[in-house]
Amino acid sequence: MKYLSEYRQPAAVQRCVAGIHRLVTRSWNLMEICGGQTHTIVRFGLDAMLPSRVRMIHGPGCPVCVTPVEMLDKAIRIASRPEVIFCSFGDMLRVPGSERDLLAVKSAGGDVRVVYSPLDAVKLAARRPERQVVFFAIGFETTAPANAMAVLHAERLGLENFTCLVSHVLVPPAMQAVLGSPQNTVHGFLAAGHVCAVMGTQQYEPLVRQFHTPVVVTGFEPLDLLQGISMCLRQLEQGRSELEIQYRRVVRPEGNRLAQEQLRRVFTTVSRKWRGIGEIPASGWALSEAYARFDAEQRFDVRDVVAEESSECFAGEVLQGHRLPVECPAFGSRCTPEHPLGAPMVSGEGACAAYYRYRRQPV
Amino acid sequence: MCLGIPGKLVELRQQDELMMGKVEFGGIVKEVCMAYLPEAEVGDYVLVHVGFAISRIDESEAEEIFRYVDEIEQLSGDADEPPALRAAEMHGEGDGS
Numbered sequence: 001m002k003y004l005s006e007y008r009q010p011a012a013v014q015r016c017v018a019g020i021h022r023l024v025t026r027s028w029n030l031m032e033i034c035g036g037q038t039h040t041i042v043r044f045g046l047d048a049m050l051p052s053r054v055r056m057i058h059g060p061g062c063p064v065c066v067t068p069v070e071m072l073d074k075a076i077r078i079a080s081r082p083e084v085i086f087c088s089f090g091d092m093l094r095v096p097g098s099e100r101d102l103l104a105v106k107s108a109g110g111d112v113r114v115v116y117s118p119l120d121a122v123k124l125a126a127r128r129p130e131r132q133v134v135f136f137a138i139g140f141e142t143t144a145p146a147n148a149m150a151v152l153h154a155e156r157l158g159l160e161n162f163t164c165l166v167s168h169v170l171v172p173p174a175m176q177a178v179l180g181s182p183q184n185t186v187h188g189f190l191a192a193g194h195v196c197a198v199m200g201t202q203q204y205e206p207l208v209r210q211f212h213t214p215v216v217v218t219g220f221e222p223l224d225l226l227q228g229i230s231m232c233l234r235q236l237e238q239g240r241s242e243l244e245i246q247y248r249r250v251v252r253p254e255g256n257r258l259a260q261e262q263l264r265r266v267f268t269t270v271s272r273k274w275r276g277i278g279e280i281p282a283s284g285w286a287l288s289e290a291y292a293r294f295d296a297e298q299r300f301d302v303r304d305v306v307a308e309e310s311s312e313c314f315a316g317e318v319l320q321g322h323r324l325p326v327e328c329p330a331f332g333s334r335c336t337p338e339h340p341l342g343a344p345m346v347s348g349e350g351a352c353a354a355y356y357r358y359r360r361q362p363v
Numbered sequence: 364m365c366l367g368i369p370g371k372l373v374e375l376r377q378q379d380e381l382m383m384g385k386v387e388f389g390g391i392v393k394e395v396c397m398a399y400l401p402e403a404e405v406g407d408y409v410l411v412h413v414g415f416a417i418s419r420i421d422e423s424e425a426e427e428i429f430r431y432v433d434e435i436e437q438l439s440g441d442a443d444e445p446p447a448l449r450a451a452e453m454h455g456e457g458d459g460s
């Protein structure tokens with residue numbers, strides 16, 4: 001496939017790896033933010049090709065993984081109502097709430113459906129005016145424009161039976177939290193290319209300046225990651241800290257202005273709890289005043305639901321890069337993709353799922 | 364769910380007041396909302412995420428990476444030799460996160 005296979009050419013990968021080996025003289029820890037990047041790294045074994053002095057730390061960029069357990073419980077509560085058709089991206093169905101998951105609601109007769117695009121949920125609401133259609137609007141800045149458009153389109157069509165359960169999270173505040181933590185060991189970041197395709201790169205300037213940490217906006221194919229890694233290492237070796245874009249074929253510094261405009265209309269910035277990590281100020285989006293009538297939490301009155309996280313899963317440690325999935329005592333035994341104890345084992349972008357699929361043994 | 368996949372825009376049309384398009388991904392054609400990329404034209408490659416095109420792929424930048432590989436290959440240094448690559452593993456077409 002064009003724009004995929006050429007970035008996986010073994011010869012080019014090999015040459016890039018050789019260049020990285022020549023360039024490194026000291027020990028460095030790099031964090032890739034996005035779970036999609038974690039999967040490429042683990043799947044293609046890129047971390048094992050790097051010099052032993054370079055360590056890749058997997059970041060918190062898996063939206064499914066960081067959706068807090070009470071949000072799951074709210075979803076489960078809403079989805080269990082007889083008048084509701086609950087629509088979600090597939091990954092969310094297996095994520096454990098405090099007692100059960102959305103799949104259990106479906107097996108018990110609830111109308112829970114997987115959609116590919118949020119617009120599918122809007123279309124469904126238009127076709128089924130007698131039912132309440134609720135869409136589980138999770139994701140980072142990459143997914144938010146699609147979810148915003150679903151709300152705008154429902155408004156345009158005058159739908160009164162469409163609402164969203166919104167749990168959006170934002171990348172820069174999470175990076176700030178990682179860098180600001182006393183336990184931080186990250187020297188340089190690979191920022192998530194698709195988030196920046198929407199938001200642009202300007203938001204990362206203050207982080208680079210405040211923490212003197214290089215940030216390289218990086219793509220998702222093996223060569224993208226290796227180039228991003230080498231750009232970041234070059235900065236570190238030369239004592240520079242700058243914002244650079246590796247993923248130029250997709251990311252413009254200004255991002256997608258049209259999408260940003262609609263995001264500002266539909267959403268407002270709020271403090272959010274990240275599963276396993278805790279509250280991060282100004283790290284999420286909720287529906288703005290003007291669109292509050294599309295808020296499922298209000299319509300179904302689930303705003304007060306609280307829940308405790310399972311103590312067995314240490315997803316927080318994994319999501320903050322403090323421990324590897326294989327260091328979890330439950331990994332591969334009590335916790336597998338078939339019977340997940342935590343979200344990182346479920347999601348297509350979760351670090352635990354990546355290690356389970358591609359690398360069950362500790363490296 | 365954060366996957367973004369590059370594909371070729373093969374059709375554009377207005378539907379329910381929304382700009383929609385058809386995008387081909389290695390032979391598979393999908394319905395995609397083009398509202399955030401009104402400047403895209405049929406024949407362009409676009410990056411699609413959850414049914415929405417979010418960015419146009421810049422063909423002139425797409426080759427840049429190979430020039431970079433040439434450049435860093437020229438770097439001199441005396442660090443250890445890299446491990447041999449299991450070439451077969453690079454061939455998967457897969458999803459392209």
Ligand code: SF4
Nearest residue numbers: 313328335342345352
């Ligand atoms: S292996 Fe399972 S229990 Fe352990 S951290 Fe990962 S998701 Fe949680």
